[in-house]
Amino acid sequence: MQVILIGPPGAGKGTQAGALQERLRVPHISSGDLLRNAVKRKTETGLQAKQYMDRGELVPDDIVVRVIEERVRQDDCRDGFIVDGFPRNVSQAEVLTPMLASLGKMVDHVVSFAVPREEIIKRLSGRRTCRNCGAMYHIIFDPPVNSGLCNKCNGELYQRDDDQEDTIAARLDVYQRETAPLLEYYRARGLLREVNGIGSREQIFERILGALALTP
Secondary structure, three states: OEEEEEOOOOOOHHHHHHHHHHHHOOOEEEHHHHHHHHHHOOOHHHHHHHHHHOOOOOOOHHHHHHHHHHHHOOHHHOOOEEEEOOOOOHHHHHHHHHHHHOOOOOOOEEEEEEOOHHHHHHHHHOEEEEOOOOOEEEOOOEOOOOOOEOOOOOOEEEOOHHHOHHHHHHHHHHHHHHHOHHHHHHHHOOOEEEEEOOOOHHHHHHHHHHHOOOOO
């Protein structure tokens, strides 16, 4: 089964993708993680992507498509996969279809998360990341035991550039402009499954399973 998760940054796509990965036993592919890994490794693709990510802008299609195609061609994707963060616009969706067809695959479901803008800003602006091990925290929902320090390795916690409030606002504006049209694109093809993204992780996951016609 090939499932795409669509929603604004901070909508909970990564969290729910992890739960869905265990349920379906297929890989979770995050375009954001793939790009951040390329940035961390300072590859040519990563350095190109960083310029856009730091400004809260969408990374150009050719860069994102490149990293996604490399990933879905790996052996562990043979039985399906869950993608979040891609496609982000209609042109990427139009590239994805023939890419999957060349592998004998197609998109089965597109799950869209609906979360209010104010909630997204609260979620993202409170995130903190450990400089040492990469562990994630939230100053409201999941604070560290000691302020500013990682529970796991005692490393310094910092706020990523793309979690600054002005950058978040820019990212949401870009999402609305570029990604929202995808909802109509996939709705017209009978693939869109809309899910309320407010509630506990368990509640949202049950809604996803229902949207995919899977038993809890």
